[in-house]
Amino acid sequence: MSPMWIVFAALAVLAISQADVTIKLEKYDNPADRLQDGTNCEPFGISKCDPYFILTVRNSFNTSLVSTYTSTHTDDVSSVDFGSFIGFLNPVTAKVPNGTVVDITIVAMDDDPIGEHELIGTFNYFYVAGQTPKRESRVSGTSTVTVLFNTTRF
Ligand SMILES: [Ca+2]
Numbered sequence: 001m002s003p004m005w006i007v008f009a010a011l012a013v014l015a016i017s018q019a020d021v022t023i024k025l026e027k028y029d030n031p032a033d034r035l036q037d038g039t040n041c042e043p044f045g046i047s048k049c050d051p052y053f054i055l056t057v058r059n060s061f062n063t064s065l066v067s068t069y070t071s072t073h074t075d076d077v078s079s080v081d082f083g084s085f086i087g088f089l090n091p092v093t094a095k096v097p098n099g100t101v102v103d104i105t106i107v108a109m110d111d112d113p114i115g116e117h118e119l120i121g122t123f124n125y126f127y128v129a130g131q132t133p134k135r136e137s138r139v140s141g142t143s144t145v146t147v148l149f150n151t152t153r154f
């Protein structure tokens with residue numbers, strides 16, 4: 001093969017190879033202890049939010065669902081430093097074709113023993129499989145969620 005064809009073949013392999021994208025929830029901060037709509041998490045602010053997190057990973061090319069995870073909740077906290085197990089293994093690993101733009105949505109909910117759970121915030125991120133590690137914070141309502149993205153194998 002000519003050098004040009006070798007380069008082309010290598011690029012083709014790269015284009016179809018699978019990547020392991022890791023998504024690590026690092027930090028949730030809600031110092032005002034409010035829901036997304038600005039109201040108290042509990043009536044009259046008698047206690048802080050009881051947050052849990054729904055992580056959804058999608059392939060942006062065809063909007064197909066890669067995976068979804070729901071964490072356990074923590075009672076009466078203004079912030080969470082996420083550990084390595086939060087009801088699911090953290091980080092999660094998503095296997096997608098290298099170069100895929102991965103859409104990540106995290107929904108923070110207030111766990112209420114009575115009535116509907118309440119929305120604390122919705123946080124949207126994207127990460128290209130194969131790119132260098134990226135740490136990003138997003139704000140929704142009075143909350144901030146920081147996530148670390150990486151590709152560990154491709
Ligand atoms: Ca509540």
Ligand SMILES: [Ca+2]
Pocket residue numbers: 041042047048049050075076
């Ligand atoms: Ca509470």
